[in-house]
Amino acid sequence: MYVSTPPKFGQTIAPHSRPRQDFRRAAPQTRSLAEGAHLFHEGDAARSLYIVNTGILRLIRYQENGQRRVLGFCYPGDAAGFPLDGRHAADCEAVVPAQVAILKSNGLQAGSIHPRLQQKLLDAALQEISCMQDHFMTLGRKSATQKLASFLLLCADRIGRPLGGCTHFDLPMPRRDIADYLGLTPETVSRAFTQLRNMKALMLDHIYTVVLLDRALLESLSEDAD
Amino acid sequence: MYVSTPPKFGQTIAPHSRPRQDFRRAAPQTRSLAEGAHLFHEGDAARSLYIVNTGILRLIRYQENGQRRVLGFCYPGDAAGFPLDGRHAADCEAVVPAQVAILKSNGLQAGSIHPRLQQKLLDAALQEISCMQDHFMTLGRKSATQKLASFLLLCADRIGRPLGGCTHFDLPMPRRDIADYLGLTPETVSRAFTQLRNMKALMLDHIYTVVLLDRALLESLSEDAD
DNA sequence: CGCGGTCTTGAGGTATCTCAATTGGAGTGG
DNA sequence: CCACTCCAATTGAGATACCTCAAGACCGCG
Numbered sequence: 001m002y003v004s005t006p007p008k009f010g011q012t013i014a015p016h017s018r019p020r021q022d023f024r025r026a027a028p029q030t031r032s033l034a035e036g037a038h039l040f041h042e043g044d045a046a047r048s049l050y051i052v053n054t055g056i057l058r059l060i061r062y063q064e065n066g067q068r069r070v071l072g073f074c075y076p077g078d079a080a081g082f083p084l085d086g087r088h089a090a091d092c093e094a095v096v097p098a099q100v101a102i103l104k105s106n107g108l109q110a111g112s113i114h115p116r117l118q119q120k121l122l123d124a125a126l127q128e129i130s131c132m133q134d135h136f137m138t139l140g141r142k143s144a145t146q147k148l149a150s151f152l153l154l155c156a157d158r159i160g161r162p163l164g165g166c167t168h169f170d171l172p173m174p175r176r177d178i179a180d181y182l183g184l185t186p187e188t189v190s191r192a193f194t195q196l197r198n199m200k201a202l203m204l205d206h207i208y209t210v211v212l213l214d215r216a217l218l219e220s221l222s223e224d225a226d
Numbered sequence: 227m228y229v230s231t232p233p234k235f236g237q238t239i240a241p242h243s244r245p246r247q248d249f250r251r252a253a254p255q256t257r258s259l260a261e262g263a264h265l266f267h268e269g270d271a272a273r274s275l276y277i278v279n280t281g282i283l284r285l286i287r288y289q290e291n292g293q294r295r296v297l298g299f300c301y302p303g304d305a306a307g308f309p310l311d312g313r314h315a316a317d318c319e320a321v322v323p324a325q326v327a328i329l330k331s332n333g334l335q336a337g338s339i340h341p342r343l344q345q346k347l348l349d350a351a352l353q354e355i356s357c358m359q360d361h362f363m364t365l366g367r368k369s370a371t372q373k374l375a376s377f378l379l380l381c382a383d384r385i386g387r388p389l390g391g392c393t394h395f396d397l398p399m400p401r402r403d404i405a406d407y408l409g410l411t412p413e414t415v416s417r418a419f420t421q422l423r424n425m426k427a428l429m430l431d432h433i434y435t436v437v438l439l440d441r442a443l444l445e446s447l448s449e450d451a452d
Numbered sequence: 453c454g455c456g457g458t459c460t461t462g463a464g465g466t467a468t469c470t471c472a473a474t475t476g477g478a479g480t481g482g
Numbered sequence: 483c484c485a486c487t488c489c490a491a492t493t494g495a496g497a498t499a500c501c502t503c504a505a506g507a508c509c510g511c512g
Contacts, residue, residue, distance in 0.1 A: 061359070063363065064449040064450065065449065065450045069362065069363055071359050082355050082356075084353065084355075090359065115341045118341065118344050118345065119344065121348055122344060122348045122351060125351035125352060125355060126308050126309065126310055126351060128355055129308050129310075129351060129354055129355060129358065130310040132355065132358045133316065133358075135362070136358075136361070137287060137289065137295055139362070139365045139409060140295055140365060140406070140408070140409025141293065141295075141409050141410075143499075144499080174458070174459090175458075175459065180366070182366070183365060183366025183367050184367075184500080185500075185502080186458085186460095187459090187460080187461085187500090187501080187502085188499090188500060188501075191460085191500095193459095193460090194460080194461085207459065223289060223291065224289075224290065224291045369467075369468095400491090401490075410469090411470080412492095413468090413470085413491090413492080414468060414469075415491095416492055416493080419491095419492090420492080420493085433476095433490085453512100454512095455510105455511085456509100456510090456512100457508105457509090457511100458507100458508085459506105459507080459509100460506080460508090461505085461506075462503105462504085462505080463502100463503090463504090463505105464502085464503090465501085465502075466500085466502095467499090467500080467501090468497105470495100470496085470497075470498090472494085472495090473492105473494080473495105474492080474493075474494095475490105475491080475492070476490090476491080477490090477491100478488090478489090479487090479488085479489105480486080480487080480488100481484105481485090481486085
């Protein structure tokens with residue numbers, strides 16, 4: 001019932017519901033990342049934008065006191081590495097082995113790139129903004145169980161696969177990541193999992209394999225704040 | 227010592243530290259908003275992007291149960307109204323009387339706009355992403371006092387003006403807005419103000435006029451999580 | 453098979469929320 | 483000009499959810 005490391009993600013991940021940009025023509029180059037390998041660090045000059053092909057990335061920022069915060073996860077199809085003033089504003093690591101497409105973007109600041117590519121970049125950035133806004137709704141004034149429910153529904157949309165009438169997926173990240181993403185402690189995340197299990201909203205086959213039993217229940221949880 | 231409505235913002239607001247886009251040529255049209263007037267609603271077709279000239283806007287989203295969340299404030303120079311799939315994803319209202327420049331953006335999705343304008347839009351979107359990431363750092367696992375300290379420092383950067391060696395500014399929004407922005411209750415925000423006052427970090431001339439006495443103290447507060 | 457790390461579970465402390473009462477000021481009408 | 487109402491902000495007391503610290507369970511790995 002216990003596994004100390006998240007499951008290895010294969011190269012096959014289900015398509016996701018959201019519309020997203022197709023950068024294949026613009027980015028023939030790819031790069032493979034081992035589990036835990038970093039793609040870039042905070043402060044690095046941003047020479048490229050990356051599109052996740054397979055695997056999952058996490059964006060991390062540390063505070064002065066060393067506290068870690070997970071700003072977001074990048075699933076296949078997502079863009080990572082949006083620069084600010086030509087620099088990356090966060091660390092980016094592979095949660096599981098991943099492959100990313102590389103978009104050379106020296107001109108991303110200079111305006112020297114192809115208009116159609118720029119259009120795709122803008123659309124990707126707008127998508128990112130919308131996605132972050134959704135996350136804001138999750139972070140403020142919600143209980144731990146509600147936050148976890150929201151997070152799991154998001155996971156289901158992005159990496160869920162059907163399993164006998166239900167949706168299931170392998171959580172690629174450890175509890176610590178989820179906690180730092182939701183603004184909780186790992187202990188509280190664990191307790192929230194237990195609570196959702198007791199409510200029969202989900203099952204945990206391993207600790208990293210989630211089977212959603214009652215999606216409606218999770219949705220009503222994530223929506224109602226009391 | 228008590229004022230029931232936020233102060234009226236004049237047309238003169240100090241310039242801000244952040245670099246931002248200059249849309250003046252592209253957007254000769256402007257629109258004036260009375261206090262509380264809405265600029266657009268969630269779900270509206272996004273025909274324009276807006277640049278704040280004067281005043282302050284707030285982006286708001288409501289949950290199914292009616293809970294309100296303030297996603298962000300738009301200060302002079304900021305862009306508001308980034309669309310997702312051609313629609314606005316949040317309500318936008320004027321916190322105080324405001325004037326915005328209108329950027330017709332029918333082609334924002336179609337890619338038919340001028341490359342240089344598109345470049346500015348992309349830069350504005352990247353700025354927005356970075357700004358939201360900063361807010362994430364504030365929302366998770368920080369005490370109420372730390373959140374408020376972070377927020378006030380942000381205000382000081384955007385609308386602060388020097389006053390006898392200190393920085394001061396008029397808080398344009400009521401406590402409820404600050405609470406919904408920081409994921410707290412108005413009562414807790416009020417208590418956090420009292421605590422910061424007791425620490426001699428700031429003074430409240432009216433309840434809406436903040437004078438920062440000890441910026442270093444606020445900064446150490448907002449950075450250290452314990 | 454034992455070590456190391458992650459996850460879970462428990463007990464107690466603490467910060468925030470909730471509910472309620474009070475204060476203070478602005479706007480209104482006499 | 484003053485009394486009144488209305489509303490936001492403040493303050494207080496109690497309940498509650500989460501954090502902290504600690505121990506135990508479980509598994510992968512050497």
